[in-house]
Amino acid sequence: MHTVFYVSDGTAITAEVFGHAVLSQFPMTFEQVTIPFVGDVEKAQLVKAQIDSCFTQSGKRPLVFHTIVDTQLRNIITNSEAKCYDFLNTFVAPIEQQLGIKADPQVHRTHGMDNKKHYDTRIDAVNYALENDDGVTTKAYNEADIILVGVSRCGKTPTSLYLALQFGIRVANYPFIDQDMQQMSLPTALKTNRHKLFGLTIDAQRLQEIRQRRMADSQYSAAAQCRYELNQVEKLFRQEAIPFIDTTFHSVEEISVKILERAGIRRRIY
Amino acid sequence: MHTVFYVSDGTAITAEVFGHAVLSQFPMTFEQVTIPFVGDVEKAQLVKAQIDSCFTQSGKRPLVFHTIVDTQLRNIITNSEAKCYDFLNTFVAPIEQQLGIKADPQVHRTHGMDNKKHYDTRIDAVNYALENDDGVTTKAYNEADIILVGVSRCGKTPTSLYLALQFGIRVANYPFIDQDMQQMSLPTALKTNRHKLFGLTIDAQRLQEIRQRRMADSQYSAAAQCRYELNQVEKLFRQEAIPFIDTTFHSVEEISVKILERAGIRRRIY
DSSP, X not given: OXXXXXXXXXXXXXXXXXXXXXXXXXXXXXXXXXXOOOXXXXXXXXXXXXXXXXXXXXXXXXXXXXXXXXXXXXXXXXXXXXXXXXXXXXXXXXXXXXXXXXXXXXXXXXXSOOOHHHHHHHHHHHHHHHHTGGGSOOTTGGGOSEEEEESTTSXXXXXXXXXXXXXXXXXXXXXXXXXXXXXXXXXXXXXXTGGXXXXXXXXXXXXXXXXXXXXXXXXXXXHHHHHHHHHHHHHHHHHTXXXXXXXXXXXXXXXXXXXXXXXXXXXXXX | OOEEEEEESSOSHHHHHHHHHHHTTSSSXXXXXXXXXXXXXXXXXXXXXXXXXHHHHHSSOOEEEEEOOOHHHHHHHHTXXXXXXXXXXXXXXXXXXXXXXXXXXXXXXXXXXXXXXHHHHHHHHHHHHHHTGGGSOOTTGGGOSEEEEESTTSSHHHHHHHHHHHHOOOEEEEEOOHHHHHHTSOOHHHHTTGGGEEEEEOOHHHHHHHHHXXXXXXXXXXXXXXXXXXXXXXXXXXXXXXXXXXXXXOOHHHHHHXXXXXXXXXXXXX
């Protein structure tokens, strides 16, 4: 198996995302090694030795995706036996020309702490999601950007947290309970914020699997109960004209981006 | 101001991360527009029109970072007036040559739902973090990969959630309370899992700011209280040989990656 190294003087998250996206185009699997915070010559030389030793032992030339700002450290890595790909610098020169401005690289700019405002936006959103998770309170719905609604275990909480952490969006979530579904009407707190509502639904069999892992062989995880709740909730979405998406075949990222797109909301942080 | 478009037939998250990393090298700000799920000719033509109209109105040639698998759709975008950067395809050809294998591009592979196992790992980790947040219970610490410890509001919860969502790591967190700090000893549940402990600390003034925003002019947010707690907790970390890092000048990403690195834990999901 080919080994891929993600090497950076920062978190290496950019190198990972980039390398992973490129390699996902190839129908094969790779051994992936991430090496963050390569900040001095000594560490860079150790990394080079690790890469070279990987080549010697496997006989296969490793791939290295790197984002290293310091030229001296970068040269140590690129002098290894690996095939190195530097996606930042590949694009910096043409963009410099296009913009008519010189790049001014700094370590840690991408996933570092740009400023306190950015940090506060993000942490406030996470706190908001936690405090307004699972319908525990509906008092702060006036502060929500989005209120996710749906049956228990259809993906509301992970989506709320992802939107908060990655995009700085304030998301509350409310699970429909039996009473809501029997009455087929929205609780008052939801009615007064109906422009913020976004529904999630899921395939009944998948829901049952998820609930089984949570509470095996219960009323809660019975196939009939899952079908009943989903049936009612989708009726309610249609009746109340709540936009909704099916989470069954989508990742948390896809669901989050679809919600932002359909709700017309832009991310607050990058 | 120059406008940058992130355009994709998927979530556009890869295009955003890539473009944002490249542009962070430049000492200027950009108007950023993300356009995900460009999945058909009609939508691609609308996006092209939007890009062209941006050029006409601003007089500045927009930049486009795109990751579009379908050649026809991609050509529509690259025929716009923008300067387009295609980082996937720039690297795919040289890597094909290096690996001696043809790429087999598919939409949604990067941030799509690769498989149920990946999804379950992630959601289990998120549930674990929520159920073991803030010391509410210590019964499941045997299942933790890491247990974050520190004073209230030093960054434990956002870090736990980030590690769960992005890396699939199971993280519990425990806030030291007055009693722990007065006795200067670890509760039993922590003692029996001490190899999993990781400490967070923070600058006293920054902690006070954060607590003020939470509960203004209280004992909890008093400068002396913050200094006392941090002083004690750092002593405790040293006394118990718990590795710890200062979160003051670090992003959640940096803290998370540093913890994985120092704890020698590898991410479970990409």
